[in-house]
Amino acid sequence: MTHSSLPPDDDALLPLDAVRERPAPVAVPPARGVPESAETLPVARVAVDTPLPHLDRPFDYLVPASMDADAAPGTRVRVRFAGKLVDGFLLERAEASEHTGKLARLERIVSPERVLTPEIALLARAVADRYAGTLADVLRLAVPPRHARVEAETRDEPHDRAREEAGEEGRGEPGPWxxxxxxxxxxxxxxxxxxxxxxxxxxxxxxxxxxxxxxxxxxxxxxxxxxxxxxxxxxxxxxxxxxxxxxxxxxxxxxxxxxxxxxxxxxxxxxxxxxxxxxxxxxxxxxxxxxxxxxxxxxxxxxxxxxxxxxxxxxxxxxxxxxxxxxxxxxxxxxxxxxxxxxxxxxxxxxxxxxxxxxxxxxxxxRERAPRVRPAGEDSELARDEAARAARLPSLAWRVLRAGLETGPVLVQVPRRGYLPALACQSCRATARCGSCGGPLALRGGHAAPYCRWCGRIAGDWRCRACGTARMRAQVVGARRTAEELGRAFPSVPVRTSGKEGVLAEIGAARALVVATPGAEPVAEGGYAAAVLLDGWALLGRPDLRVAEETLRRWMNAAALLRPRAELVVLADSSVLAVQALLRWDPVTHAERELAERTELRFPPAVRIATLTGSPAAVREMLGEVALPEGAQVLGPVPVDTPRGDQVRERAMVRVSQAGGSALAAALKGAVGVRSARKSPEVVRVCIDPLDVI
The missing domain is CATH 3.40.50.300 (P-loop containing nucleotide triphosphate hydrolases)
Incomplete structure (x- = not known):
């Protein structure tokens, strides 16, 4: 296999050893009346743990002679910063400082353990620059909090022999490859x-x-x-x-x-x-x-x-x-x-x-390994059962489930968790909402009263605001309600559920009905004998740029758990491209079509996108101040739905070519730093290449 030496994101992956121009270093004068500094490399460059974007740079400190042995690059230190003692990481030691004033001294070496390696320090800096963030934020993700007791445990553990022993042996079997x-x-x-x-x-x-x-x-x-x-x-x-x-x-x-x-x-x-x-x-x-x-x-x-x-x-x-x-x-x-x-x-x-x-x-x-995928709603099935057009579980799905249970466990994937996560008026079909906060109503169980998913208020006296009807119907059926209905249909078969409330890692080879939400499907010993993918419309109907890609991914992850050539029924329109890709088991062609369409419409990953989210005044103020790179296109701002609807938020989107991605990140980071330096009261959330762009 041969590959190009250039990365795909042009200037997004610049060499990490590129060094900015710096002024000539200034020798550190000897201090009077204080402990002596280290004789060699007396300056420590420290990444201070501060959330302020305009202070996202290393700061120089003197290394006392008493700390010389332990003050190694990668160690945790305590320094005085803006009058307070704060944590930091020692990045490197130097002979001189660029700072012309008096340098403060390291207060303490928290631990001599070198927890921040040079590679991870450079990687963290590159990630921060790519995503318009700060080094301190990335280091919090990269290095776990210290546990002194764990560090004090014996260090006489055996070194890694796996690499050496692997090199001594001949090449192993390729296995699945x-x-x-x-x-x-x-x-x-x-x-x-x-x-x-x-x-x-x-x-x-x-x-x-x-x-x-x-x-x-x-x-x-x-x-x-x-x-x-x-x-x-x-x-x-x-x-x-x-x-x-x-x-x-x-x-x-x-x-x-x-x-x-x-x-x-x-x-x-x-x-x-x-x-x-x-x-x-x-x-x-x-x-x-x-x-x-x-x-x-x-x-x-x-x-x-x-x-x-x-x-x-x-x-x-x-x-x-x-x-x-x-x-x-x-x-x-x-x-x-x-x-x-x-x-x-x-x-x-x-x-x-x-x-x-x-x-x-x-x-x-x-073809030998993939399951046999059958879409519901085929002409032959509709000729046999006209009611299949409106049924949530058509006769084809029942037959596949019944046949699969004869030889092992079967899987039913349900897109929504809970019991009845969305309710509507029985008469006019309007969404049932809370009379207090306007949130959607839902049911936790068959004998429970409807409650608001936002504020939790019980809506026992609910009436439709449009027609006055007091009766509700299910708008969306969740996994627990589906498991309840299947349990009644197959009374002699155990029903297992796997979802947010409790994820099953694996099940045995015995016959069972497994109802799972996407991503929570347990692995069956020997594979599932059959599967049904319910409510495809719920996955495909979401307003999301990645809806087709994400739906196909969830379907294929579930279908891959089946035995080779086992039957799988997908309840979705067979003319949809994602369904066709599942029928042919051809994710590559589907992904190539997705990329071509997004390139034509200038959507990620063909372009780089940044979103700015905050109050209307703050977003507009930042857009007016930031120096965007040439060719940048601003979309919005537009209102953003908040979880409870009690805050007015807007989001603006900035779109640039792949080549302008680094310039966009640098411009936005600079604008955030300016707002931080002048202590702007409202924060604007900047997100580079977000998953949700619609």
């Missing part, structure tokens, strides 16, 4: 220490050991360790971490890697993270925060299912794990593997620009 024409060449490149970049369209199907993708990822990690380099795997949630963790343990052996998830607890997470930063292990698997894991000599970064919104950080500056790993792979000369059953437009663009190569199985292999 043997099903892909380019699979073995990809593994060979990793084993030879090269850095291939690929977008991998994984084969569907579940065997006795579960889905095939965790084993494939583990084999790629094994070959990377054989090549003498480290590996990092990022997956959407804890359920996927458990699958990848088990596969890595089986392929690499126990203790050769660590899993990093938020549910470990702060102490255990920090303990495992220290093993990585100390070089005890060279392989890591985790959720989005693991993208910053300080793996030494990174040779391969893997992200699974990059279209999942869980990969997008909820905290400022809102980076996406895919972009973090792309930055890291490009600047660190590491390999990158973007895998999934479906394809995003962003990963398709990487292939189209030549920055990454595709890995996909032959069509004959896909």
């Amino acid at each position: 043997a099903d892909y024409p380019d699979g073995e060449s990809f593994l060979a490149a990793l084993a030879e220490g090269r850095s291939p970049r690929a977008v991998w369209t994984a084969l569907p199907g579940t065997g006795q050991r579960g889905p095939g993708w965790p084993e494939a990822v583990a084999v790629a990690v094994r070959e990377t360790l054989r090549g003498g380099r480290g590996a990092l795997v990022v997956v959407p949630d804890g359920k996927d971490v458990a699958l990848a963790d088990a596969a890595l343990s089986a392929v690499l052996g126990p203790g050769a890697h660590v899993a990093l998830t938020s549910d470990l607890g702060p102490a255990e997470r920090y303990r495992r993270w220290l093993r990585v930063v100390r070089g005890r292990v060279s392989a890591v698997v985790g959720t989005r925060a693991a993208a910053f894991a300080p793996v030494r000599d990174l040779g391969l970064a893997v992200i699974w299912d990059d279209g999942d919104d869980l990969h997008a950080e909820r905290l400022a500056p809102y980076p996406h794990a895919r972009e973090i790993l792309a930055l890291r792979a490009h600047h660190g000369r590491a390999g990158l593997l973007i895998g999934g059953y479906a394809r995003t437009a962003e990963s398709t663009r990487l292939v189209a620009t030549g920055w990454a190569g595709p890995i996909a199985a032959a069509r004959e292999t896909v």
Whole structure:
């Protein structure tokens, strides 16, 4: 596999070693009446933990002679800043300072542990610049909080032998990669220490050991360790971490890697993270925060299912794990593997620009492994059952469920969680809303009273404002109500639910009805015997730029859990492009069409977009002050719906070409810094390349 040496985002991935012009350094004069400074490299450049954007730069401090031994780059320090003691990271030591005035001294070395490696420090700076954020915000995401007790534990742990032992052995079996024409060449490149970049369209199907993708990822990690380099795997949630963790343990052996998830607890997470930063292990698997894991000599970064919104950080500056790993792979000369059953437009663009190569199985292999997809509403089915046009579960779905239950568990995917999450008037079909705050009404159970989803008020005396009717009907049916109805239809079959209230990781091979929301489908031992994808209109009808891509991704993730050639029914119009892609099991063509349409309409990822959200006055003020790059197009501002409707918010969108992305981020960051310096009372939220642009 050959790849271009240039990244896809033009100036968005500039070399990290580019240094800004600085004035000539000024020698540090000796201080009087205070403890002596360190004889060599007496100046410490510190990244101070401050939320103020206009102070997003390193500050110089003197290193006292008593701290000389422990004041190493990457350590945590305490410094006096604006009259207060604050935390910070020591970035580097220098002989002289550019500051012409008197320098303050380091107050304390919090710990001699070097928790911030040079690679992660440079990566954090690049992520902050790309997303118009501050270094302090990114470092909070990259470095977990300190636990002194964990640091004090014994350091005489065995060093990583997985990389050395892997190099001593011959090349292992390709495993699942043997099903892909380019699979073995990809593994060979990793084993030879090269850095291939690929977008991998994984084969569907579940065997006795579960889905095939965790084993494939583990084999790629094994070959990377054989090549003498480290590996990092990022997956959407804890359920996927458990699958990848088990596969890595089986392929690499126990203790050769660590899993990093938020549910470990702060102490255990920090303990495992220290093993990585100390070089005890060279392989890591985790959720989005693991993208910053300080793996030494990174040779391969893997992200699974990059279209999942869980990969997008909820905290400022809102980076996406895919972009973090792309930055890291490009600047660190590491390999990158973007895998999934479906394809995003962003990963398709990487292939189209030549920055990454595709890995996909032959069509004959896909047909053998994919389920048999049947859309509801075919002419033959309508001729047999006219009522199927209006039925939520047509006769085809009932037949498939009944036949599947004879040989094993069956899956029913429901887009909405809860019981009845949306209600309407029985007579006029108007949405039922709370008389107090105007929020939508819902039901928690069959014998519960309707309540407001915004304020929680019980609406026992509700009447429709339009026609005065006191009766309601279901507007949307949730997963728990669906499970209740299926339980009545199949009284002898156990019904299991998996969703926000409780996610099942796996189930056995015995017959069962599994009702799950998208993303919460448990893995069935040996695969599901059949599946039904309900309420396709609810997924396809959302006002979202990515609605077709996201719907296909959710459908394919569920369908991939079936046995090869098992029957799957999708309740959606067969003329919809996403349904056609599912019928043919062809996510690549669908993604290429999505990318072409977005390029024509100037939507991401063909362009870079930034959103500015805040009060109407603040957004307009910032738009009037910011110096946008040439060719930038401002759309809006327009009103934004708030969760309770009690705050007036507006959002403006700024659109530029890919080449102008870095200039746009720099301009917006400068404008935010100006507002911060003059202490503007209202905050404008800046988000670069947001997932929701409509």
